[in-house]
Amino acid sequence: MNLEKTLSVKELISSLSLLKKNAFWLVIAALIDAVFFLAYGFFTGSVSRKISEHAILLSNKLSPLLAEQHAQKGVLELLIGPELRAMTGKLVILVLILFAITYVLYCIFHGTSWWMATKIAEKETSYHTYLIGFAKVNLIWLAGYILFKVLDVFISLRYLLIQKILPNETNTAGYVLFAFLIVLSLAAFFSYPTLKARTLFKTPIKLSVQLVILCAAFFIIAYTLPMTIARLLHGEQIALIVGLIILFPTIILIKVYATRVLYVHTHT
Secondary structure (H helix, E strand, O other): OOHHHHHHHHHHHHHHHHHHHOHHHHHHHHHHHHHHHHHHHHHHHHHHHHHHHHHHHHHHHHHHHHHHHOOOOOHHHHHOOOOOHHHHHHHHHHHHHHHHHHHHHHHHHHHHHHHHHHHHOOOOOOHHHHHHHHHHHHHHHHHHHHHHHHHHHHHHHHHHHHHHHOOOOOOHHHHHHHHHHHHHHHHHHHHHHHOOOOHHHHOOHHHHHHHHHHHHHHHHHHHHHHHHHHHHHOOHHHHHHHHHHHHHHHHHHHHHHHHHHHHHHHOO
8 A cells, every 4th residue: 555545544534533532623613614604795795796786787888898899809908998997997996805805704714713623633833823824825825816716707708709709619718717726726725734835736646636536525425415315304404404513524524634644744
């Protein structure tokens, strides 16, 4: 049995044992992850609605301009042109506000949850030190995500225009952008146990693949099981309760397991 496979199995068993040993921290961390979604909806709801309303208004203004220009001007050129510059600027400001709120909430809630996971995993770091490192490394992922969203909007609008001319054209750029998002998400996930942005790229590919597959499997099972129960028992409330009991503790298991695997690997 090779080192990567041995490490993956060994640390999975260790993670389950540590969760049992630290049941209190497991419950608190799971609750923090659950509360994050409530806090996110509360603090970003009004901004998200304004963004949707403003995007619709901007789209309604953009469509006739595109028709008038007969494709002589690109989407980006029209968006920053005199007719739409003010509306585009307002939309950009609203989006930046949304990103800022999301960043703060994410760092507070998920930073705390990940710190608790590292504590359960017996990787001792002070809360203050970890939260500062978590916030710093997330500045990189925030910048990457902003770049993704900007490109996503531009590519989506461009593809809609191309479809009017070539209905069967493949959105190749969209697939490439989606691949970028996956790599960005994995890089962020791998960085949290070590607080180093390059962890994904320094981890052996076999170990990375095994870790990703196992963590994805845990999440998919925990996510789909409540829905299966709801269909079988015809009870949405039961599914919600089962989901809260299973899903969020499973997420903590994933965090603890990833921390154990990546921390042990970097210290062997």
